[in-house]
Amino acid sequence: xxxxxxxxxxxxxxxxxxxxxxxxxxxxxxxxxxxxxxxxxxxxxxxxxxxxxxxxxxxxxxxxxxxxxxxxxxxxxxxxxxxxxxxxxxxxxxxxxxxxxxxxxxxxxxxxxxxxxxxxxxxxxxxxxxxxxxxxxxxxxxxxxxxxxxxxxxxxxxxxxx
Amino acid sequence: xxxxxxxxxxxxxxxxxxxxxxxxxxxxxxxxxxxxxxxxxxxxxxxxxxxxxxxxxxxxxxxxxxxxxxxxxxxxxxxxxxxxxxxxxxxxxxxxxxxxxxxxxxxxxxxxxxxxxxxxxxxxxxxxxxxxxxxxxxxxxxxxxxxxxxxxxxxxxxxxxxxxxxxxxxxxxxxxxxxxxxxxxxx
Numbered sequence: 001x002x003x004x005x006x007x008x009x010x011x012x013x014x015x016x017x018x019x020x021x022x023x024x025x026x027x028x029x030x031x032x033x034x035x036x037x038x039x040x041x042x043x044x045x046x047x048x049x050x051x052x053x054x055x056x057x058x059x060x061x062x063x064x065x066x067x068x069x070x071x072x073x074x075x076x077x078x079x080x081x082x083x084x085x086x087x088x089x090x091x092x093x094x095x096x097x098x099x100x101x102x103x104x105x106x107x108x109x110x111x112x113x114x115x116x117x118x119x120x121x122x123x124x125x126x127x128x129x130x131x132x133x134x135x136x137x138x139x140x141x142x143x144x145x146x147x148x149x150x151x152x153x154x155x156x157x158x159x160x161x162x
Numbered sequence: 163x164x165x166x167x168x169x170x171x172x173x174x175x176x177x178x179x180x181x182x183x184x185x186x187x188x189x190x191x192x193x194x195x196x197x198x199x200x201x202x203x204x205x206x207x208x209x210x211x212x213x214x215x216x217x218x219x220x221x222x223x224x225x226x227x228x229x230x231x232x233x234x235x236x237x238x239x240x241x242x243x244x245x246x247x248x249x250x251x252x253x254x255x256x257x258x259x260x261x262x263x264x265x266x267x268x269x270x271x272x273x274x275x276x277x278x279x280x281x282x283x284x285x286x287x288x289x290x291x292x293x294x295x296x297x298x299x300x301x302x303x304x305x306x307x308x309x310x311x312x313x314x315x316x317x318x319x320x321x322x323x324x325x326x327x328x329x330x331x332x333x334x335x336x337x338x339x340x341x342x343x344x345x346x347x348x349x
Binding site: 003005006007009010011013014023026027030031034042045046047093096097100101115116119120122147150151154162 | 166167169170171173174175176177178179181182183184187188190191194276277307308310326328332343345
């Protein structure tokens with residue numbers, strides 16, 4: 001728990017963008033890990049196995065939230081469009097990070113999860129295939145398609161500047 | 163790859179780095195799965211703890227070379243810290259000064275990057291400093307990644323480490339091994 005807790009926390013926090021829900025899911029992930037530990041056969045690394053569990057829990061939670069949000073509006077204050085920098089400038093890292101969070105939120109949960117596993121957690125597509133149970137090529141295509149979408153979204157939120 | 167894509171990838175790698183799990187989450191997980199809690203109300207143990215502490219002080223004073231000390235891992239990092247990232251993040255070029263004391267029998271330091279690459283191991287590395295009471299090595303944090311520094315001690319000889327952190331730790335745990343670890347993130 002000590003070794004992987006921080007990385008899993010970062011992943012599921014950005015994947016869900018809801019601190020209360022995410023804290024619950026964090027507990028559920030590691031409770032599931034304890035429950036499933038006797039069945040771990042060592043065919044993958046502990047980290048890969050752990051993120052497989054985390055991804056399942058995150059996607060389940062995202063689906064539940066999507067159903068609940070039929071009645072509620074997203075309360076993420078960081079989803080607001082920023083007028084952005086003037087043309088010719090680059091936005092700073094802070095504004096890039098804020099826009100990125102908002103734009104990630106617009107991706108489908110399974111695509112957002114793939115992007116985070118690849119770039120936030122540094123998994124290879126082969127490792128991601130073990131985690132997600134999806135072919136590496138499919139995941140690579142998802143991630144490669146998502147990157148221009150993210151770029152356009154960030155630029156749109158910052159007046160055409162990145 | 164375009165500059166904007168590079169910036170987005172770098173921002174994704176940094177995403178959430180400032181956040182840590184909420185305090186006490188490990189205890190809550192252990193409680194949920196029915197495992198024994200690591201901590202309880204401190205005052206329950208205040209009386210016995212004070213008695214034990216007093217006994218320990220007397221024992222150390224009377225028997226200064228008693229049983230083996232507990233394994234201890236100290237890691238000091240010198241160099242430029244990554245701006246705004248808190249104490250857990252370090253910059254390329256920093257040096258981690260690792261020192262292990264205590265423990266019984268054989269001691270070792272294994273350092274991995276991203277749990278896939280064995281950066282160094284001590285004994286084994288010519289830069290390793292070994293004395294009767296301690297083991298030490300300076301590790302250059304020369305690449306981006308998560309460095310896991312593991313201190314081990316065992317009454318038996320420890321296995322040679324490989325590039326596979328999980329397999330190495332599993333092998334070490336086959337014998338009566340104590341271990342301590344620290345993680346440094348280099349960005």
